[in-house]
Amino acid sequence: MSKKKPFVLRLDPELLGAVEKWAADEFRSTNGQLEWLINKALKEAGRLKNKSKNEE
Template sequence: MAKKKPFVLRLDPELLQKVEKWAADEFRSTNGQLEWIIHQALKDAGRLKKNSKSDN
């Protein structure tokens, strides 16, 4: 597993609440949900390498 780098993310409380609800609905942690959202956005934008192991 790749090493993960922690960082602070400031979000509007209402936005965070919606992400937390979405995460709970999909049985993920809030952090896992944010990571999934970012991964999907990068994939959709064509910003991930085609043969990336994390590109499932």
Template sequence: MADKKPFVLRLDADVMKAVEKWAADEFRSTNGQLEWIVAQALKRTGRYKKK
């Protein structure tokens, strides 16, 4: 993930709180946690192939 493209993401306030807590529990930033969640979902479904 060398090149990163910024974009706006709207989340329900309760979902955001849950992501923030999860990120803190794993010593990640909220942004880093969201990147990790998306990457894991893509890998699990076979939609992400690392170069």
């Protein structure tokens, strides 16, 4: 498993509330939801290669 680098993220309270609700609806942590969203956006923009099952 790859190492994860911690960092501080400042969000508008309304935006954070929406992300927290979405995360709860999908049974994810807020951090997990943000990571999923960023990963998805990067893949859709062609900025991140899709990993094959063997690479994970």
